[in-house]
Amino acid sequence: MKKTLIMAAMLLASLPFVYSQDSNKVSIKPYGFIRNYYTVDSRRTYAVVGGEYNMIPYDIDTVDGVDLNDVPSSQLQALTSRFGVAITGPTLCGWATSGKLEGDFGGFGSNNTVLRLRLAYVKLNRGGSELLVGQDWHPLSGDIMPDVLGMAAGAPFRPHSRTPQVRATMYAGAIGYTAALLWQLQYMNNGPVSATNPASTASIDFAHRAIWPEAFLGANLKSGVLYMQLGVDAQVLRPRTHAVVGGTMTKVDEKVLSLTPTLYAQMVGDIWSIKFRTLLAQNTSHLNQLVGYAVTGVNPNGSWSYSPMNATISYLNLSLGNRYRCNLFLGYMKNLGSWENLYDFGSGDYRIYMKGGEEFTHLNSVWRIAPSFSYNVKSFNLGLEYEVTACTYGELNEKGAVLLDNSLRNVVNHRVCAMVKYNF
Numbered sequence: 001m002k003k004t005l006i007m008a009a010m011l012l013a014s015l016p017f018v019y020s021q022d023s024n025k026v027s028i029k030p031y032g033f034i035r036n037y038y039t040v041d042s043r044r045t046y047a048v049v050g051g052e053y054n055m056i057p058y059d060i061d062t063v064d065g066v067d068l069n070d071v072p073s074s075q076l077q078a079l080t081s082r083f084g085v086a087i088t089g090p091t092l093c094g095w096a097t098s099g100k101l102e103g104d105f106g107g108f109g110s111n112n113t114v115l116r117l118r119l120a121y122v123k124l125n126r127g128g129s130e131l132l133v134g135q136d137w138h139p140l141s142g143d144i145m146p147d148v149l150g151m152a153a154g155a156p157f158r159p160h161s162r163t164p165q166v167r168a169t170m171y172a173g174a175i176g177y178t179a180a181l182l183w184q185l186q187y188m189n190n191g192p193v194s195a196t197n198p199a200s201t202a203s204i205d206f207a208h209r210a211i212w213p214e215a216f217l218g219a220n221l222k223s224g225v226l227y228m229q230l231g232v233d234a235q236v237l238r239p240r241t242h243a244v245v246g247g248t249m250t251k252v253d254e255k256v257l258s259l260t261p262t263l264y265a266q267m268v269g270d271i272w273s274i275k276f277r278t279l280l281a282q283n284t285s286h287l288n289q290l291v292g293y294a295v296t297g298v299n300p301n302g303s304w305s306y307s308p309m310n311a312t313i314s315y316l317n318l319s320l321g322n323r324y325r326c327n328l329f330l331g332y333m334k335n336l337g338s339w340e341n342l343y344d345f346g347s348g349d350y351r352i353y354m355k356g357g358e359e360f361t362h363l364n365s366v367w368r369i370a371p372s373f374s375y376n377v378k379s380f381n382l383g384l385e386y387e388v389t390a391c392t393y394g395e396l397n398e399k400g401a402v403l404l405d406n407s408l409r410n411v412v413n414h415r416v417c418a419m420v421k422y423n424f
Contacts, residue, residue, distance in 0.1 A: 025090040032083035035421040037151060038076045042414040044069040045389075046356055049106040050077050052151040056290070056366055057413035058359060059393045069411075079105040080151055084119065095124040099134075116186075118162055128171035135164050138187075139180050139216045140233060140287060144264055146275055146317035147327045149372045149385040149419050152288075156355075157315040157331030157368065158277065159262075159287035161187040176220035178231070181213040189285045190292055190353040195242040195249065200357040207286070210238040210255065214286075229264040235283070237293070239353070243302030252303035256293050258282035275317040282308035285355035289313060290333065290363055292354025294400050296340045304343075309352065309400055310336040323377055329370040335363055337401030344398075352400060364392040364402035374419075381421040389413050 037052050046055040051073070058069040084102030091097070099122045107116025121134025140159035148154055167180035184204040191206040193199045207214065218231025236257050243252045260282050266275040281291045290311075297305035315331040342350040352361040367390055374383030390412040394402040402408070 027088045029086045029088075030083070031086060031424065032081070033421050033423040034078065034081045035419065036076065036078045037080070038074070038418040040072070040074040040416045042072050043411070044071050044073070045413050045415075046359065049151065050079055051075055052077055052080060052106075053155070054150060054152050054387070054389070054413075054415055055156050055288075055356070056360075056363075056389055056391050057411045059362065059391075060409055060411060081105065082118070092124075095126045098123045098125070100136075128176075130167075130169040132165070132167045132169075135162055135185070136167070137162050138165075138182065138287065139167065139178055139218060139231065140260075140262060140279075144227075144229070144266065144275070144277075146315060146329050147273065147319040147325070148317070148329045148370055149327075149374060149383040150370070150387060150415075150417050154315055154317070154329060154331065155288045156290050156366070157313055157333060159279070159284065159289060161287050163187060163286075171220075171222075174221055174223050176222065178216065178218040178220065180216040182216065183213050184208070184286055187286050187288060189237055189283065190355065190357065191237065191239040192351075192353070195240055195244055198351055200353050202285075202355075202357075206237045206239055207235065209241060210236040212236045225267045225269055227266050227268070229262070231262055233260040233262070233284075234258070235286070237283070239293075239306065240304065243304075245302035250302055252301060254303050254306065256283065256306035256308060258284075258293065258308040260284055271320060271322050273317070273319045275319075276315070278312070278314040281311045281313050283354075284313075285353075288355065290355050290360050290366070291335075292352055294338055294350060294352040295343045295345075296338065297343050307338040307340040307342075309338055309354065312336065323375065325374045325376060327372045327374070329368065329372075331366070331368040331370075333366040335365065335401060337397070337399035339399075341398045342396075342400050348396065350396060350400060361400075362393045362396060362402065364394050364408065366391050372417075379423040381419070381423070383419045385415075385417040385419075387415040387417060389415070 043057050045057045061068040082104040087099040089097035100119050102119035104116055107114035121132050121136045124131045138161035146154040163182050165180050165182040169178045184207045188202050188204045189206050190200045190202050193201045214235040216233045218229055221228040240254050242249055262279040264277045283293045284291045291309050293306050293308045295304045296307045313333045317329050319327045370387040372385035393409050395407040397403050
């Protein structure tokens with residue numbers, strides 16, 4: 001907490017210095033909001049950032065006929081209150097310069113009150129071209145978000161990540177092209193703990209030691225109220241660097257490649273909007289989605305072979321109104337398993353590495369319905385949202401997809417979310 005206060009004080013202390021520069025060339029605009037969430041859940045759910053970022057309900061865990069996860073909860077938190085500065089700088093060789101620095105209090109820490117870096121980038125613009133270097137929203141996230149009230153902003157159906165990157169965008173009329181190289185930081189993939197411990201853990205090491213950064217290529221169309229994006233995301237992971245063979249530690253070279261194509265479309269009018277995204281997702285745990293990869297073979301040199309898991313993920317968001325806004329969010333995900341057979345370490349012991357770890361390897365499908373109503377006037381927002389998230393779990397077949405038999409079990413969480421927010 002002391003470190004958080006020191007960093008905040010340093011940021012505030014820097015404002016007079018920035019303002020003291022040539023006002024014709026450099027300007028700075030502070031912004032942010034104070035936001036409080038009150039939530040009530042009908043059962044235990046997988047949620048992060050103090051429980052505000054709600055994903056899905058946990059599977060049934062029965063002991064003596066009692067489901068241990070059938071436990072309701074409620075909380076009131078303000079840790080996602082946000083502050084930032086938008087900087088506009090001088091023109092350099094015909095390029096307009098700008099930057100942004102943004103944070104909140106939902107960072108790493110046992111009590112989730114640690115200052116967290118959200119955005120920190122420098123941007124150059126000239127004509128229809130833009131170059132960005134630093135931490136910003138992932139190209140699959142960006143400003144194209146559903147109008148939900150909950151902090152998760154549609155996850156796990158909507159890709160969600162802010163990450164260090166180098167991104168270039170160029171527009172020629174209504175058509176734009178985007179290319180980006182990305183490195184993981186706060187949002188990461190899962191993999192084995194070590195050469196001797198196959199348990200699942202989240203770490204940036206799996207991506208960083210693969211050397212190759214994640215890459216995104218996309219094309220955009222802007223025409224009147226219509227905006228569309230068609231793109232593909234590719235990444236390479238290196239799950240392990242060592243293995244034990246005959247009692248001796250040896251170096252191994254393991255790689256897993258994943259490709260995720262996506263289509264996004266939205267139409268936004270003066271008082272209404274329609275937003276839709278669909279993905280054929282492969283290993284998108286780093287985008288806060290419940291899709292990973294699995295071991296498909298054990299080789300004589302001790303290395304493992306892998307294959308990405310696949311899922312179809314889509315959402316539709318409908319919004320009407322400005323001051324009084326009604327919104328409806330619909331989301332669906334289906335686990336398709338791997339295109340290859342998984343390696344059985346014994347009695348159906350498949351090793352799948354995904355967001356949330358072993359808790360969700362038996363996930364079959366997820367759907368969500370979330371209607372909401374909000375009152376918005378000047379700097380003040382007040383809203384109420386009812387979110388129903390349902391999952392089916394079951395036993396796996398040899399490809400990691402869930403068997404559609406009597407092992408299927410349904411789990412539903414009902415969440416009520418009330419929000420009050422003051423923007424500045």
